[in-house]
Amino acid sequence: MIRDGADGDSPRSHIYIFYIMEGKELTGFINWNELRKAIISEGRKGRGRESSEEMWDKRAKEFNKSTREKSDRTEEQVASFRLDPDWSVLDVGAGTGRLSVPIAKRVRTVTAVDQSRGMLDCLRENIAGEGLANVTCLQKRWEEVQLGVDIEPHDVVIASHSLGMFDLQEAVAKMDAAAKRRVYILTAAGKWFFDDLEEELWEREFDGHTRRGGWRSDYMLLYNILHDMGIYANVEIRDAEHVQRYESLDEAVGRWREMRDIPEEKVEDLREYLSKKMIEDENGLVSKRRAKSAMIWWPKDEGS
Numbered sequence: 001m002i003r004d005g006a007d008g009d010s011p012r013s014h015i016y017i018f019y020i021m022e023g024k025e026l027t028g029f030i031n032w033n034e035l036r037k038a039i040i041s042e043g044r045k046g047r048g049r050e051s052s053e054e055m056w057d058k059r060a061k062e063f064n065k066s067t068r069e070k071s072d073r074t075e076e077q078v079a080s081f082r083l084d085p086d087w088s089v090l091d092v093g094a095g096t097g098r099l100s101v102p103i104a105k106r107v108r109t110v111t112a113v114d115q116s117r118g119m120l121d122c123l124r125e126n127i128a129g130e131g132l133a134n135v136t137c138l139q140k141r142w143e144e145v146q147l148g149v150d151i152e153p154h155d156v157v158i159a160s161h162s163l164g165m166f167d168l169q170e171a172v173a174k175m176d177a178a179a180k181r182r183v184y185i186l187t188a189a190g191k192w193f194f195d196d197l198e199e200e201l202w203e204r205e206f207d208g209h210t211r212r213g214g215w216r217s218d219y220m221l222l223y224n225i226l227h228d229m230g231i232y233a234n235v236e237i238r239d240a241e242h243v244q245r246y247e248s249l250d251e252a253v254g255r256w257r258e259m260r261d262i263p264e265e266k267v268e269d270l271r272e273y274l275s276k277k278m279i280e281d282e283n284g285l286v287s288k289r290r291a292k293s294a295m296i297w298w299p300k301d302e303g304s
C-alpha cells in the first residue's frame with residue numbers, strides 16, 4: 001500500500017508509476033474480460049457437465065414462482081428505465097418475463113431472448129395470462145443471435161441478472177450495437193447476498209466454493225470492461241431485500257433444493273439451516289436476505 005508522502009517502492013507501484021510517467025493510459029493495463037473468463041472457468045468446474053440451458057430449464061418453474069413474489073422490486077426496476085409508449089425493447093436473458101411482461105404494458109413491442117425453453121415457456125404463459133400480444137420470443141443464446149438476421153436494433157436493450165456469457169465484452173458490444181437509445185444492465189454489487197448464513201451454507205456444503213453470484217456477477221468487472229471499451233456508463237447501487245414465503249419448512253426445503261442442486265445427503269443440513277434462517281408469521285415461513293444490486297446504463301447519444 002502506498003501512503004501519502006511515502007515512496008511507492010513495491011514492484012506493482014513502480015509499474016503504475018512507469019505507466020503514468022510514460023504518459024500511458026491505465027486502460028488495458030488489466031484485461032478485465034480475460035480475468036472474468038478465468039473466474040467463470042474456475043466456477044464451472046463445480047457444475048459438472050450440466051449446461052446453463054439445462055440448469056435454467058430445471059429451475060424455471062421455481063424461479064417463476066419466486067419472482068412473482070418480488071413484484072415491488074420489479075415495479076421499482078421497471079420505473080427506473082426510460083420507456084416511451086412507441087419504443088421497442090429487447091430483453092436479453094429475459095427468463096420468465098419478470099421484466100418483459102410489465103415493460104410490454106408500457107411500450108410498443110418487446111423481444112424476449114433467452115437460451116432456456118423452460119424459462120420461455122413460463123414467459124409465454126405469463127404473457128397469455130396478461131392478455132399481451134406485443135411480445136416476441138426468441139430461444140437462442142445471446143452469443144448466437146445475429147443482429148440484422150435474427151433481430152433488428154431496438155430502442156432500448158435490457159439485460160437483468162442474465163450475464164451468463166463467457167465473453168462479456170463481446171456480449172455487451174452486441175447489446176450496444178443492438179440499442180438505438182439506451183442500454184440498461186442489472187447485476188449484483190459485491191456479493192450476491194450479504195448474509196452470513198447463506199455464505200456459511202455454501203462453505204459447509206461446497207468446500208468454500210460459492211456457487212451463485214460471487215465475483216463473476218460483480219458490477220465492477222462489467223464496469224471496467226465497459227470503460228476499456230470507451231463506454232463511460234452510469235451506475236446506481238441499490239439495496240435490495242429478497243423476501244420469499246413458504247407454507248411450511250418442507251416446502252422451503254424442496255424449493256431451495258431445486259434452485260441450488262443440494263444433493264440428497266445434504267438435505268438434513270439444509271433443513272437445519274433453513275429452520276434457523278426462516279421467520280415464522282401468521283401465513284407460514286418467510287426468508288429475508290439482503291443484497292445490493294447495480295443498475296449500469298448508458299445512452300447511445302446525448303439526449304437519448
Ligand SMILES: C[S@@+](CC[C@H](N)C(=O)[O-])C[C@H]1O[C@@H](n2cnc3c(N)ncnc32)[C@H](O)[C@@H]1O
Nearest residue numbers: 056093094095098114115116141142160162164
Ligand atoms: C437469473 S435469470 C434472470 C431472468 C430475468 N432477466 C430477470 O431479471 O428476472 C437468468 C436468465 O438469463 C438467461 N441467460 C443467461 N445467459 C444467457 C445467454 N448467454 N444467452 C441467453 N440467455 C441467457 C438464463 O437462461 C436465465 O433465463
